[in-house]
Amino acid sequence: MTSTQLPSDDDVRRALSAVKDPEIGKPITDLGMVKDVRIDADGTVTVGIYLTVAGCPMKDRLTRDTTEAVQRLGVPDVRVELDVMSDEQRTELRRKLRGDVKDPLIPFAQPGSLTRVYCVASGKGGVGKSSVTVNLAVAMAQRGLSVGVVDADIYGHSIPRMLGTSEKPTKVDDMIMPPQAHDVKVISIGMFTPGNTPVVWRGPMLHRALQQFLADVFWGDLDVLLLDLPPGTGDIAISVAQLIPNAEILVVTTPQQAAAEVAERAGAIALQTRQRVAGVIENMSWLETEDGQRIEVFGSGGGQRVADSLSKSVGAEVPLLGQVPLDPRLRENGDNGTPIVLANPDAPAAQVLRTAAEKLSVRARGLAGMMLNVTPAGR
Numbered sequence: 258m259t260s261t262q263l264p265s266d267d268d269v270r271r272a273l274s275a276v277k278d279p280e281i282g283k284p285i286t287d288l289g290m291v292k293d294v295r296i297d298a299d300g301t302v303t304v305g306i307y308l309t310v311a312g313c314p315m316k317d318r319l320t321r322d323t324t325e326a327v328q329r330l331g332v333p334d335v336r337v338e339l340d341v342m343s344d345e346q347r348t349e350l351r352r353k354l355r356g357d358v359k360d361p362l363i364p365f366a367q368p369g370s371l372t373r374v375y376c377v378a379s380g381k382g383g384v385g386k387s388s389v390t391v392n393l394a395v396a397m398a399q400r401g402l403s404v405g406v407v408d409a410d411i412y413g414h415s416i417p418r419m420l421g422t423s424e425k426p427t428k429v430d431d432m433i434m435p436p437q438a439h440d441v442k443v444i445s446i447g448m449f450t451p452g453n454t455p456v457v458w459r460g461p462m463l464h465r466a467l468q469q470f471l472a473d474v475f476w477g478d479l480d481v482l483l484l485d486l487p488p489g490t491g492d493i494a495i496s497v498a499q500l501i502p503n504a505e506i507l508v509v510t511t512p513q514q515a516a517a518e519v520a521e522r523a524g525a526i527a528l529q530t531r532q533r534v535a536g537v538i539e540n541m542s543w544l545e546t547e548d549g550q551r552i553e554v555f556g557s558g559g560g561q562r563v564a565d566s567l568s569k570s571v572g573a574e575v576p577l578l579g580q581v582p583l584d585p586r587l588r589e590n591g592d593n594g595t596p597i598v599l600a601n602p603d604a605p606a607a608q609v610l611r612t613a614a615e616k617l618s619v620r621a622r623g624l625a626g627m628m629l630n631v632t633p634a635g636r
């Protein structure tokens with residue numbers, strides 16, 4: 258490049274407007290993250306970038322994205338110098354992102370919120386709630402939706418592992434930036450406790466923790482938020498209903514009659530809390546042998562039974578959204594952090610989960626008594 262072709266300061270800033278902060282999802286030029294731009298006579302461009310916090314886990318990616326964006330101007334060399342925002346700058350950023358409110362509000366509970374919130378609930382433990390949650394989340398993200406997951410199972414948090422992330426959330430001022438895995442934003446209590454230490458939480462603390470997950474985390478504009486609830490009809494389910502009254506319940510059960518009975522009770526909590534039941538997913542429905550036979554390991558009929566009985570008790574159709582077969586790959590994929598809908602998309606279990614995700618993505622909200630916010634499928 259000759260000196261006559263040097264880009265201007267404006268050229269460089271325009272190029273930088275294509276760089277988004279990976280956690281916030283907005284251009285760094287809008288976030289006050291560009292500290293300065295220097296253009297030397299030999300065409301070398303040096304860009305100063307403010308990180309939101311020291312040791313920001315995204316700094317390598319930011320450096321790379323910035324370098325690539327400026328390289329596109331055809332300059333011979335790009336240098337990125339990192340600095341860290343001051344407290345004042347962070348406060349300014351928080352104001353920019355969510356206004357000057359004192360008490361953080363739960364965005365999903367505000368009138369006009371376009372985010373569909375699903376609480377994944379079950380009666381019994383171990384029926385596959387967390388597995389279903391991560392697969393639905395990833396399948397919805399694949400459909401182009403912006404998706405968040407809250408691991409509200411304070412005692413048994415397993416979501417980060419199933420999504421393959423061990424990243425900690427970043428704090429900017431008093432906002433929490435959720436890590437992302439497979440295009441899904443995820444927050445778990447496990448991210449706030451060192452190592453694998455068990456957490457003893459009591460009711461009010463649970464409520465507070467959940468409120469914090471929902472209010473202090475910067476989720477951006479979500480199409481769907483999935484909450485993985487602990488098994489049973491405990492405190493958390495009631496808290497969710499109080500914090501996000503328009504959250505819908507998604508019931509997971511196995512085909513077993515005993516499991517179905519408890520699942521019905523978990524679903525029936527919707528009657529008391531006046532929440533809508535979005536549907537039922539039956540998991541571990543059968544095991545298919547190589548010659549195509551289905552072994553019904555846990556019996557049959559549980560999912561349909563829960564759907565029928567909840568339809569009757571809530572007085573609105575509660576669909577059986579799918580029957581997910583047993584598949585060792587589903588467990589393996591969960592253990593190694595790539596949900597089966599990504600790792601083995603053609604597996605029957607993956608197909609059922611994808612279809613359920615599709616039904617939950619496209620169905621418009623709004624029964625009597627609910628806001629009629631119709632969100633188009635995809636974006």
Ligand SMILES: Nc1ncnc2c1ncn2[C@@H]1O[C@H](COP(=O)(O)OP(=O)(O)OP(=O)(O)O)[C@@H](O)[C@H]1O
Pocket residue numbers: 379381382383384385386387388389410413415487488540541542581582583584585586587588589591592606
């Ligand atoms: N369809 C399936 N095929 C094979 N394994 C499955 C299937 N669904 C779930 N599993 C496995 O069963 C175990 C329990 O599943 P998961 O952790 O998702 O259940 P949960 O309801 O969230 O449990 P908890 O009540 O402990 O939170 C996991 O090891 C998971 O990998």
Ligand SMILES: [Mg+2]
Pocket residue numbers: 386387388410413415485
């Ligand atoms: Mg679980």
